[in-house]
Amino acid sequence: MHIVVCTKQTPDSAAKLAVDDAGHVSWGDSPIVINPWDEYAVEEALLLKDRIDGDVQVVVISMGPEEALEALKHAIAMGCDRAIRIWDEAFAGSDTLATSYVLARAIEKIGDVGMVLFGKSAIDSQTGQVAVAVARRLGFSPLTNVIKIAEIDGASMTAERLLEEGRQVVQAPLPAVVGTTKGINEPRYPSFMGIRKATRAEYPLWTAGDIGAAADKVGAAGSGVRWERIFAPPAREGSAEIVAADTVEESARILVDKLLAEKVI
Amino acid sequence: MNFELAEEYQMVRRMVRDFAEKEVAPRAEEIDATDTFPVDLLRRMGELGIIGLPFPEEYGGSGMDYMSLVIALEEIARVSGTMAIVLDAQTSLCGEPIYLYGTEEQKRKYLAPVARGEKIGAFGLTEPNAGSDAGATQTRAVRDGDEWVINGQKIYITNGSAADVVVITAKTDPDAGTRGISSFIIEKGTPGFQPGRDEVKMGLKGSLTSELFFEDCRIPAENLLGTENEGFKQFLRTLDAGRVAIAAMAVGLAQGAFEKALAYAKERHQFGRPIAKFQAIQWMLAESATDIEAARLMVHRAAWLREQGTRFTKEASMAKLLATEVSERVCWKAIQIHGGLGYVREAGVERMYRDQRLCAIGEGTNEIQRLVIARQLLRE
16 A cells, blocks of 8 residues: 655745745745655654555655755655655646646556645645645545544544644545644654665656646646735834823723724724 | 765754754753753664764664764754763764774674663773873773773763763883773773762863773773774874864854854844944954854865775864864854853853863864874975
């Protein structure tokens, strides 16, 4: 059985993002790293490999240009068995709809997939949509915000989902797509043996032709979202005033007057 | 010509930095304040393979190389000088001579647990009357049947009082000067081997700097490390690598202090603007960054020469001399940029200043380094 982990390369979380007048986004010389949320997905896949009887292989995939290798190498250094980069110039400009199509085609090509794991979202675009979209396309059980995989066998799994109201225990047949969330585990550091493996491993590239992707379903053509304009939100302006009168009652009265004048209350 | 670190080394740096920031940095201040030996962090560095970086896997190592250790030392020192010296003593000073000169059995028995951090290691050379002048070693080892009988005293031994495995030097031919010194492996608990007190130091608090006493301490004949009477040559080679390690530690401390100073200079406002806008501060930052860059390049080159298997005695001494003077200057400026805050504990730069001071003394004082460099120059 294959466990597939979908990863994305993102700028480091400490990067300072900037948008120029043409709408081009840059992040200075900040390094490109594996999306930090994806480390939880990789860790969970490695833990599951140890838990499940039989021959389980963890395959990490990433759709992206050359820089996506960074995410794949990190995952291999953590202990994944193999990595595949999926890219084609035709994929440029893909939104979550088109991305989920490409990933689903690649997962089908890998074959014998029992589970697909995702981080909760990518720290750059923060949509969190791709996991569910991939599940829909593949017909797999979609489970998001998973904080614990309690039980798993060859046919089904029981998981705990972290919701605002509390935890929800759900059971789903396999194959499933699992969106992990922070707290599900503590991602391991890459091992030095893993680092050696990662720098020597092969990273096959699958193009549109390799996964049989239709031209009208990828890139801008396959996307439902159009980026009309990209701009940095205006810097917040504000000023603070401390209301300090002789008594608390007097301070409160002045504050109420000011709030009324500003039409806040 | 390529000055970029190979990808493997970049990944090592990222991994060790991640560990250092998550697990070492939050403890650095407490380790300094309480002056307690962080044995759990030493074990953790073993578990993660950091101690074993330069050793092959069959001896408990990670199968990387010395360059990786140098990078790891930089990263650990960037957040804690104490953990860097603990790592240095364990790997460079104790593990390295066993790896270089040990028999297959010695490597399996002693190096493997030291590399995995299961046993604590130390190296004992300095004595009350011998340090820079190693030929004046007074500790004696006398062969008695199948045993060696050791008598003498060592001082300033890093990791000393906690060590399970100690490599020491002792005179085996008292009339032969430096040609009459040999190395031995001694285990904790051997009758006649007794650790003494731990020194109270200026910096690197939490690391142990101990006295070791040997009184009719009997060890099996097979605990001789390397060749009899070649101990001096052996530890000179160990020290070449050790000097690069100390230099890497100095670079790391300088880097850590510099980053704090840079961040503070941008945050701290005086006369209506960040102090980084003032030329006086800018010059200090520019000088520090340049100093660190130069020191790091020298350290990496010395480590690289070692990887090539070529002689690197001069380059190791040069790297240590420069890097440790750089750490002094950079940490001094980091305190100066912080002003009053730099002198109080909270900012952490005074700790780095105290910690780095050892680097110009340990593994050969900088005066000895100048001597070594000059000797090499005049010989060439």
